[in-house]
Amino acid sequence: MTVVPYAEQFERLKPALPGAAGLREQAFARYAAHGFPGMKREAWRHTKLTPISAAALEPSAASDVSPGDIAAHLIPDALTLVFVNGRMDRALSNIEQAPRGVTIESLADVLARGDDLSPWLVQAAGDSPDDALVSLNTALMNDGAVIRVADGVHVEAPIHLLFFAKQGGMNQMRNVIVAGKGASVTVAEGFFGGKDAYWTNVVNQFFVAEGASIEHARQQNEGLSAYHIGANRVRLAQGARFNSVAVMLGGAVARNETRVLVAGERAECHLAGVSLGRGKQLHDSVTVLDHAVPNGVSDQVFKAVLDDQSHAVYQGKVIVRQDAQKTDARQANHNILLARSAEASSKPELEIFADDVKCAHGATVGELDKNMLFYMQARGLDPKTARALLVEGFVLEVLERIASPEIRDMFRTDIGGWLHGRALS
Amino acid sequence: MAATTETQQALKDIGGDYKHGFVTDIEMDVAPKGLDEAVIRMISAKKLEPEWLLDWRLEAFRKWGKEEEPEWAKVHYPAIDFQDIHYYAAPKKKDGPKSLDEVDPELLETYAKLGIPLREQEVLAGVMGSPNIAVDAVFDSVSVATTYKKKLEEMGIIFGSFSEAVKTHPELIRKYLGSVVPVSDNFYATLNSAVFTDGTFVYVPKGVRCPMELSTYFRINTKETGQFERTLIIADEGSYVSYLEGCTAPMRDENQLHAAVVELIALDNAEIKYSTVQNWYPGDKNGKGGIYNFVTKRGACRGVNSKISWTQVETGSAITWKYPSCILQGDNSQGEFYSVAITNNMQQADTGTKMIHIGKNTRSRIISKGISAGRGQNTYRGLVRVMAGAENARNYTQCDSLLMGDKCGAHTVPYIEVKNPSAQIEHEATTSKISEDQLFYCLQRGLTQEEAVAMIVNGFCKEVMQNLPMEFAVEAQKLLGISLEGSVG
Numbered sequence: 018m019t020v021v022p023y024a025e026q027f028e029r030l031k032p033a034l035p036g037a038a039g040l041r042e043q044a045f046a047r048y049a050a051h052g053f054p055g056m057k058r059e060a061w062r063h064t065k066l067t068p069i070s071a072a073a074l075e076p077s078a079a080s081d082v083s084p085g086d087i088a089a090h091l092i093p094d095a096l097t098l099v100f101v102n103g104r105m106d107r108a109l110s111n112i113e114q115a116p117r118g119v120t121i122e123s124l125a126d127v128l129a130r131g132d133d134l135s136p137w138l139v140q141a142a143g144d145s146p147d148d149a150l151v152s153l154n155t156a157l158m159n160d161g162a163v164i165r166v167a168d169g170v171h172v173e174a175p176i177h178l179l180f181f182a183k184q185g186g187m188n189q190m191r192n193v194i195v196a197g198k199g200a201s202v203t204v205a206e207g208f209f210g211g212k213d214a215y216w217t218n219v220v221n222q223f224f225v226a227e228g229a230s231i232e233h234a235r236q237q238n239e240g241l242s243a244y245h246i247g248a249n250r251v252r253l254a255q256g257a258r259f260n261s262v263a264v265m266l267g268g269a270v271a272r273n274e275t276r277v278l279v280a281g282e283r284a285e286c287h288l289a290g291v292s293l294g295r296g297k298q299l300h301d302s303v304t305v306l307d308h309a310v311p312n313g314v315s316d317q318v319f320k321a322v323l324d325d326q327s328h329a330v331y332q333g334k335v336i337v338r339q340d341a342q343k344t345d346a347r348q349a350n351h352n353i354l355l356a357r358s359a360e361a362s363s364k365p366e367l368e369i370f371a372d373d374v375k376c377a378h379g380a381t382v383g384e385l386d387k388n389m390l391f392y393m394q395a396r397g398l399d400p401k402t403a404r405a406l407l408v409e410g411f412v413l414e415v416l417e418r419i420a421s422p423e424i425r426d427m428f429r430t431d432i433g434g435w436l437h438g439r440a441l442s
Numbered sequence: 443m444a445a446t447t448e449t450q451q452a453l454k455d456i457g458g459d460y461k462h463g464f465v466t467d468i469e470m471d472v473a474p475k476g477l478d479e480a481v482i483r484m485i486s487a488k489k490l491e492p493e494w495l496l497d498w499r500l501e502a503f504r505k506w507g508k509e510e511e512p513e514w515a516k517v518h519y520p521a522i523d524f525q526d527i528h529y530y531a532a533p534k535k536k537d538g539p540k541s542l543d544e545v546d547p548e549l550l551e552t553y554a555k556l557g558i559p560l561r562e563q564e565v566l567a568g569v570m571g572s573p574n575i576a577v578d579a580v581f582d583s584v585s586v587a588t589t590y591k592k593k594l595e596e597m598g599i600i601f602g603s604f605s606e607a608v609k610t611h612p613e614l615i616r617k618y619l620g621s622v623v624p625v626s627d628n629f630y631a632t633l634n635s636a637v638f639t640d641g642t643f644v645y646v647p648k649g650v651r652c653p654m655e656l657s658t659y660f661r662i663n664t665k666e667t668g669q670f671e672r673t674l675i676i677a678d679e680g681s682y683v684s685y686l687e688g689c690t691a692p693m694r695d696e697n698q699l700h701a702a703v704v705e706l707i708a709l710d711n712a713e714i715k716y717s718t719v720q721n722w723y724p725g726d727k728n729g730k731g732g733i734y735n736f737v738t739k740r741g742a743c744r745g746v747n748s749k750i751s752w753t754q755v756e757t758g759s760a761i762t763w764k765y766p767s768c769i770l771q772g773d774n775s776q777g778e779f780y781s782v783a784i785t786n787n788m789q790q791a792d793t794g795t796k797m798i799h800i801g802k803n804t805r806s807r808i809i810s811k812g813i814s815a816g817r818g819q820n821t822y823r824g825l826v827r828v829m830a831g832a833e834n835a836r837n838y839t840q841c842d843s844l845l846m847g848d849k850c851g852a853h854t855v856p857y858i859e860v861k862n863p864s865a866q867i868e869h870e871a872t873t874s875k876i877s878e879d880q881l882f883y884c885l886q887r888g889l890t891q892e893e894a895v896a897m898i899v900n901g902f903c904k905e906v907m908q909n910l911p912m913e914f915a916v917e918a919q920k921l922l923g924i925s926l927e928g929s930v931g
Contacts, residue, residue, distance in 0.1 A: 059514070339848060354863035358830065363858040369873050372845035376873040382828075382860040383867065 021049045022070040027156055030076065034159065036128030040135050044142065044155035051146035060147045063330045063362060064272050064301050069187075069216045069244050076159060077102035077186030077215060084109060087179060090207050092423050095177040096121060102181070103159045103188035118170035119202075124161040124191055134163070137193050141222050141250045151248050154220045158191035161219075164204065168197035168226070175203040175232075175421055182210035182217060182243065190219040196229035196257075203232040205424050208267070210240035221249045225257035227281065232260050234424045236431060239267035241296060247273045253313075255281030262419045264428050265292040265300045266435055274303035279313040279341070286315040291412045293435045294327025294359070301330040308341040316347040320415055322408050323352065323359035334366040335376060342371050348378035353385060353411060355404075405436045473530035479503065482636055485530045489605050489639075492612060498625070502635035505626040512629055515792040516821045516853055517761050519734060522699060529637045529670070590654060599683075600645040601656055604672050607643035614645055618676055622705040622742045622769070630701040630763075631738040634670045638703065641672035646681040646712075655911050657686035671702040677712035679745065684715040686914060700759075702737045710745030710772065715753070717910055718766075719918050721925075722758035727816075729788025732760025739766035743775035743801075751778040752795065753909045755918045757925040760789060765823065767796035770804035770832075777806040780906040784925045785818025785850070794824035794841075794855075799832040799865070810841035811903045814850035815926055821853040828865040835862060839869040844902050846876060846895075846926070896923030 027045050034041065053070040054061040080102045087099060087109060098121065099109035105123040112121040127134060142151040162178050182188060196202055208217060217239060225231050239245045245268040251259050263273050277286050292300040306315045321329035331350040352361035365378040385407050393403035412432055419425040473481050482503055486496040511522075594601050600611060608615055625635045646652050677683050687704075700722070706714050716739075725732025735758075741750035752766040768777025779795035797806035812820040822841045843852035854871045876898050884894035899922050900907065907915055 342848070352860070354860065354865075357863060358861070359863060360859070360861045362860075363856075363869075365854075365856060365869070365871075367843075367854040367871065367873065368851070369843065369845065369853060370851045372848050372850070372875045374845075374873060374875075376871075378854070378869075378871050380856070380858055380869040381867060382858060382865055384863040384865075 021052055022073060023153060023157070024049060026073065026075065030157065034157065035125040036131060037135065037138070040138060041156045044152045047142065047144060048149045048152035048156060051149040054146055054149055058146055060303060060332060063299065063328070064270060065299070066244075066270075068214075074185070074187040074216055077182060077184055077188055079104055080183040081106060082109070082181050082183065087181070090179055090209065090427075092175055092177050092205060092427060095175045095205070095423075097177045097179060098123075098162050100160060100178070100180045100190065102183055102186070103190060105160055116172065116174075118167040119172050120163075120165045121176060122163045124163050124193070125159065127163050134193065137195070137222060137224065138191070140252065141220055141248075150218060150246055151220050151250075154189050154191060154218050154248070157189040158220075159189050161191040161193070164192070164194045164202070166196045166200040166202045166229075169199045170197070171200065172202040175205050175424060178204070178206045180206070180208045180217065180219070182213075182215045182240065184211070185213040185215045187216040187218065190217065192219070192221045193224075194222065194231065195224045196226060196231050198226045199228040200226070201230040203234070203421055203424075205234040205236070207236040208239050208245060210243050210267070212240055212242060214242040214244075214269075215240070216244040216246070218246045219248070221247070223249065223251040223259060225251065225253050225259055225284075227254045228256045229254070230258040230260075232420050233262070234419050234421070234428070235261070235263040235273070236428060237263065237265045237267055237271060237273065238431060239271065241267060241269060241298070243268045243271075245271040247271075249273070249275040251275065251277040251286070253277065253279050253281055253284035253286060256283045257281060258285045260287040260418065260420065261289065262415060262428075263290040263302070264431065265290065265302070266431060268298065268300070270299045270301075272301040272303065276305040277307065277315070279306070279308045279310060279315065282310050283312045285313070287418060288315070288317045288319075289415045289418050290319040291415045291432070292319075292321040292329045293412070293432065294321065294329055295324040296327060297325070298327040299330070300327070302332070304333040305336070306334070306346065307336045307338070308344045308346060309338050310340060311342045311344070313341060314345045317349065318415055318418075319350045320412055321352045321361060322355060322412065323361060324355045326356070326358040326360075328360040328362070330362045331380075332364045332366070333378075334368065335378070337367075337369045337371050337374050337376060339370040342373045344371065344374045344376070346374070346376045350380040351411070352382040353408065354382065355384070355408075408436060409433070473528055475528055476525040477503075477527070477529055477637065481529050485637060485639065488530065489608070491608060494616065495608060498620070499636050502625045502632050506629070506632040506636055509626065509629045509632055515763055515823070516819065516855075517763060517790040517792050519761055522734070524633070527669075527699065530639060593653070597650050597653070598647040599650060599652055600643065602643055604638075604641040604643045604674065611643070611645065614676065615643070615674070618674060618705065618707055620705075622707060622740045623703050623738050628738060630736040631703050634672065634701045634703045634738070638670040638672040641674070641702070643673075644675040644683060644685065646677045646683045648678045649680040650678075651681065652683040655684045655686050669700050671700075673702070673704040675705070675714055675716070676707045677709065677714045677748075679710045679712060682713045684911060685717070686911060687716065687718045688720050699734045700736065704737070704739040704766075706741030706750055708741065708743050708745060708748035708750050708775075711747045712745060713749040713751075714741060715751045716741070716766070717914060718752075718754040718756075719910075719914055719921070720754065720756045720758050720762070721921060723760075724758050724787065724789050725760040727787045729760065732789075733758065734761045735759035735763065736761075737764040739764060740769065741767065741777070742769045743772050743777060743804075745775070746772040746801075747774045748772050749776040749778075751780075751909070753780040753906065754782070754793075755906070755910070755921070756781070756783040756791060756793060757921055759791075762789075762791040762793050764793050765795055767798070768806060769798045769800065770806065771800045773801040774803045775801055776804070779806075779808045779810070780909045781810045782813070782903045782906045782922070783811070783820055784813045784922065785815070785820045786925055787816040787818065789816075789818045791819070792821040792823055794822045796825040797827070797837060799826075799828045799835040799837070802831070802833040803835070804832055805836045806838075808837070808839040808841070809905050811906055812841065812843045812852055813846070813899060813902070813926070814843065814852045815846040817849045819851045819853070821855060822871075823855040825857040825859070826867055826869070827857075828860040828862050828867065830861040832862050833864050835865040835867075837865075837867045841871045842902070843871070843873040844875065844899070845873065892923065892927060895926055899923070899926060
């Protein structure tokens, strides 16, 4: 019998982990039954995890960042929570400014004081081997944000979660975001790190109650040796809306998996992603959109621009259950390969059990359009600028889905940096 | 329909003639149930095979023992007991009905709707002694076949049964057998490699354009070749061949499991067109019985400018599991896949294609139309892979699903893997249903519900049906309507 990775850490660390002891034990047992998802698992077949399963990483040591370090990443007028090496940095956070009807807390605080978050937390993981790392996260979760927006409250300021990894090790983060009936809120996440190899395992849970709306923006700019495994679990009640845009720039191996359960009628879900890859990066975008009830609307647009030997994966699945009549689901994946050794894999999957539905998907892979390049050059642009402009145009379509202009601009700057960072020759 | 009454009348007449049909004692040559090396040796010995082919079979058998049944397809069925199957039976099943009177009237009704001539109906239904009748009576299929065969021989085309070819052209078989679908390619292909009993062999020599559609249909001796069929088609440089497999008429074959392997090889500038109409027994309305059709079909475009085109109309079988594929090795080679798959009642189909682009300027085109009715489950599963060296590869994929009823399912699982930036890959898919408006429009103009559905479905499948050879297309269109009977309203 092989030893389950991280079993030793769990035994040793659990007395010091904040609260929820029983929940952690159950979750660890679920994880241990399957272990790390191997590449033979269909949903994980491109994500090579052996380096982190073999490494037996320890939680990152406590560290700090200076206000100067984070200044460039801040969103003006946002409610900001800063986490460094998996722990909340109170000095750099300003959550006490949260308006009435909004509570923003550190998950560690909530669990330590014995609040029972299990009704929320247990909803994240199923018992499939594909959920093993979510279970491991539940067992080892160290900190994160718990955001609760009361019924009918519209939160003007974006809530910004910033995660910094300063040294090697692992950070098991868990965020729970609950929007009450008719509430609306914007939640942005940013992940940044140094040169060391480290592992971020982050699970976000979004509960969008009847008529509520969550705008979600994710900026993944981890260090280039990092492993980033992100899992989002979204539950939409009747008439709820979820709009998410994720930008992937960093990480050696990075995964962003979003599963949405459309549990209430007339709910709406928009998922989008941009992946910019270089070096030997692997960016894996996984979505499962589960339409369980009638009259749901969903659309997905995922785009990747790939340089060097990078590899982008899109595995999107739309399930339309037998009851989910009148569902309108769309799925699109477009990839541009900039270099000879870059690779794109796409699997837009439809699983449809209802007949009165509108479902469509499309996928393309190709290089930059030579006619467009020629057109721009004929008008006096040099090839480098022409290419940069085309790539920017290609990804901006996705960024335009971000409602907040501040966040959109920040993401755009990030992408601009990537474009200028590479020799577009 | 006039043809229907005519056929029914003729049916009655002929029925009288054969009530006291003659009974011939047929020697049954059956291997005991189960599979071991002895059975394989027996099959090989019965067929007087050379030593190398026996070794080839035995190697496959050993590998098969180590392989696992694939479970990734979206099909569900009770576990198959591979030791509960006869792997050799020749001549197969001769206890057929003595005349058309004894044939299931439902089956005859379908024949009538397809407009199949009576004598042909007898052959299809397996009426005892019917081949004899066919020779001296109206439907002279044997002499037709012989005439064709002579003409083909003059042109140097080899077209015959696989076992015959093993004796007459061992060098070709040895060179090409297993070169496209390797022995241990997958569980069912490996099983087939160990136990295949017969099949078709075609070789078209350099520069020859085969003047007629080759079809198993014309080749009496391939009827009932059994569960483990092996087909090998080689188109030498600059040649062309169009091959038709199957039959539009329903086949009441009692074999549960069919695991065939088809290998196509197109050399420089050669073209192979392979068309299938599969209408095996789908089981009854509750999913009892029916064929498991687990087939491995693959073509290799080995030469420059070569082309392989698959067209399939899949309406039968309880479970269909097949992915006719193209390996586009030669520069400028082309692969095509046109498919219509219908699942009604409890049928399940998991079908699609693989296009592997290896050579430069390779092109592929995939058009798949899935139709689900009743409680049928229809999955398109396809792979388009562009290897690093495949400069300027092009693919266009379109897979559309049509759902009829709220208890069926339509699924699309495309894989796209691209390692060359000059590739242009496009994939589109849609799902829809027959709208009330469309139906209303047709009914209003005097069509019955069933005619209307057949017409709309035929429109939906038009792009695929156009690629069928003429003689198939007409029957296949009728078949679509029949397969979907009772699914709307």
